[in-house]
Amino acid sequence: MIDTAPAPATARTESAPPRKRRIRPGRLGVHAFLMTVSLAFLAPLLLAVYASLRPYDETSQHGYFSLPKKLSFDYYQQAFSDSGMTKYFINTLIIAVPGVIVTLFFASFVAFAVARLNMRGSIVLLMLFTAGNLLPQQVIVTPLYVMFNRIPLPYWMSDSMTMFDSYWAVVSVQVGFQIGFCVFVLANFMRTLPKEILEAAIVDGASVWTQYWRVTLPLCRPALAALGTLQFTWMYNDFLWALVFISDGDKLPITSALNNLRGQFFTDYNLLAAGSVIVALPTLIVFLLLQRHFIAGLTLGSSKG
Incomplete structure (x- = not known):
């Protein structure tokens, strides 16, 4: 018996040419706007990198926007050695790393108490921590x-002895001023977590510490990574508190190392640009390492399901 059944419809659809997506003028306008804003933000950094690769005599004679005749990394080696950046990098890590860890630990603990525990005055407590960010630090x-x-x-x-x-002093001030913002972000994120997970842990006999450390914190990893990146950048770039509370020059952070590249009567701005690029590299490395978690933390709550 001959089978005269028609071919399945999927065969025809597979052989059909794919339909071209129509590009909307509005989407082109959005992409053009985003590219323009990105270039505007990157322009100072690109100019600093370009200037750091050129001799100062060349830029002083032809200007910073002229075509280069010679490019080299000599200024980077000179900036790193003349400013003693190794010592200042260590000083900055001594301030920033403990500051970030202590801030996130205390903020997550307070946020857990505010968002996940049934306690009176939690909203008022959250408002107090948030209002602390409105106080000018100066x-x-x-x-x-x-x-x-x-x-x-x-x-x-x-x-x-004081x-x-x-x-x-610097670490305590950094923690005190940054903890309010972290509490606000983490409390709002913890409120979006399913309550059934915590209820199941309570039924299994989990203590409050277990609910916080082993149940809630692992779910907050994207938010903690995003906050950790921001906090490290803010503490790393801070100059005010170290300048006010530290009088010993050997304890100053990396932001003060750029002052060592300024001369008494003359400043080589190309050398200063090379030093600025070196100082900015650690924050860029931290962002690249935590990029996936950072973007996930920024997009939390943007979609349902």
Whole structure:
């Protein structure tokens, strides 16, 4: 018996040429706008990199926007050696790394209590932490300066026997001012987590610490990565608090190392540009390492399901 059944419809659809997606004028306008804004933000960095590769005599004679006659990395080697950046990089890590870890730990603990535990006044507590970000930091510079000079510390913690002129002062201020923003972000994120997960942990007999450390925190990894990237960038680039609370030049962070590249009567701005690019590299490396988690943290709540 001959089978005269027609061929399946899928065979025809597979052989059909793919339909071209029509590009809308509005989408082209959005992409053009985004490219323009991106180039505007990248222009200072690209100009600094371009200037750091050229001799100062050439740019002073022909201008910074002229075509180069010679490109080299000599300024980078000179900037790294003349400014003593290794020491200042270590000082910055001593301030930024503990500051980020302590800030995220305390902020996540407070956010868990506010968002996941049934406690009275949680909304008021969250408002207080958020309102702390509205206080201008420069307003309390003088009170903090006086207070840190009067808080004693043992010699093994501070050479000055007080919190002044020590890393403890800078780290404590960084934690105090950044914890409010982190509490606000983490509390809002924890409220989006399914309550059934925490209820199941309670039924299994999990303590409050287990609910926080082993149940909630692993689910907050994208938010913690995004906040960690931002906090490290802010603490790394800070210049005010270290300048106010540290008097010993050997304890200053990397942002102050650029001052060593300025001469008394003459400043080579191409050398200064090379030093600025070197200083900016660690934050760029941190962002590239945490890029996937950082983008995931920024897009949280943008879609349902």
